[in-house]
Amino acid sequence: MKNRFIVLIDFSPHSEQLLRFAYDWSKRADAVLLTFHNTMALSPLMTPYETKTILTERANYQAWEQLRAFTETVLPGATSIQHLVSEKNLVVALRELLKKPFHHLVFLGIKGTGLLKKIFIGSQAVNVIDGIDSLIVAMPQHAPCCAPDAIHVAVQKTYPLNLIELNKIIRLNGAVGSKIIFFSVVTPEDDREATERYLKELSALYSDKKEAAYELYSGDESWRDLKKIIKGKQNEFIVVQRGSRMFLDQIARKFLINDLVYEGHTPLIIMP
Numbered sequence: 001m002k003n004r005f006i007v008l009i010d011f012s013p014h015s016e017q018l019l020r021f022a023y024d025w026s027k028r029a030d031a032v033l034l035t036f037h038n039t040m041a042l043s044p045l046m047t048p049y050e051t052k053t054i055l056t057e058r059a060n061y062q063a064w065e066q067l068r069a070f071t072e073t074v075l076p077g078a079t080s081i082q083h084l085v086s087e088k089n090l091v092v093a094l095r096e097l098l099k100k101p102f103h104h105l106v107f108l109g110i111k112g113t114g115l116l117k118k119i120f121i122g123s124q125a126v127n128v129i130d131g132i133d134s135l136i137v138a139m140p141q142h143a144p145c146c147a148p149d150a151i152h153v154a155v156q157k158t159y160p161l162n163l164i165e166l167n168k169i170i171r172l173n174g175a176v177g178s179k180i181i182f183f184s185v186v187t188p189e190d191d192r193e194a195t196e197r198y199l200k201e202l203s204a205l206y207s208d209k210k211e212a213a214y215e216l217y218s219g220d221e222s223w224r225d226l227k228k229i230i231k232g233k234q235n236e237f238i239v240v241q242r243g244s245r246m247f248l249d250q251i252a253r254k255f256l257i258n259d260l261v262y263e264g265h266t267p268l269i270i271m272p
Helices: 013-029 049-074 090-098 115-120 124-131 163-173 192-206 222-231 250-263
Strands: 003-008 031-038 081-086 103-110 135-140 150-154 179-186 211-218 236-241 268-271
Touching: 003 013, 013 031, 013 049, 013 103, 013 135, 013 163, 031 049, 031 090, 049 081, 090 103, 090 124, 103 163, 135 163, 150 163, 163 268, 179 192, 192 211
Parallel strands: 003 031, 003 103, 031 081, 103 135, 150 179, 150 236, 179 211, 236 268
Antiparallel strands: 135 268
């Protein structure tokens, strides 16, 4: 089954960086690249259905032309890039795309103003994360280009890791990303020994695929220590599972978003 990267484009300057990033990665992963834009045709409330249809078709055509021109400007000379626009609800449109027989990776751009908060604090984009069963790459505005040299995988002992999706990430990275680090942040209520055993098991399981290691953080300063370690590294990604405490817990989510993605420019891969 082929790989397909879906890049959500809003025509902002950040979309340019996002598109370049996804394109560069797609070449190494031998993936089909699809740019996608969600359109909105505004019309008065009592507009007849036929008129609404005409306005929607016109908006979609104009957006498709803009998407094509945008891509050609950002990636001059690039070939075989597909473009799609849709006026449907974004989650509905993406679900339809994800039914196609591909291994998918969906790219979302994260900006320093507005969109990041919208993605994780109740807007349409958080509906995308919660509403589709696909790997999602959330890219901050000033992230380094290209695929990661290493990935840090957040682990929670009581929420088993989705190894099928993790294997997809590793396969999509190919030779790039030679190191994988499993990490967990334990609270006083957690079983530290059991968590460490689980981290060791995961490291051993992946030692034949990558250079594997694990890190365990605990105590009142655990988030600050983890931030210091990860922010000191370049071109590394954080992988978090959507239903895990690392993603659902408000403190953990704030740390991931504000300290690592926002300030540290660390891309985030979200697994279903």
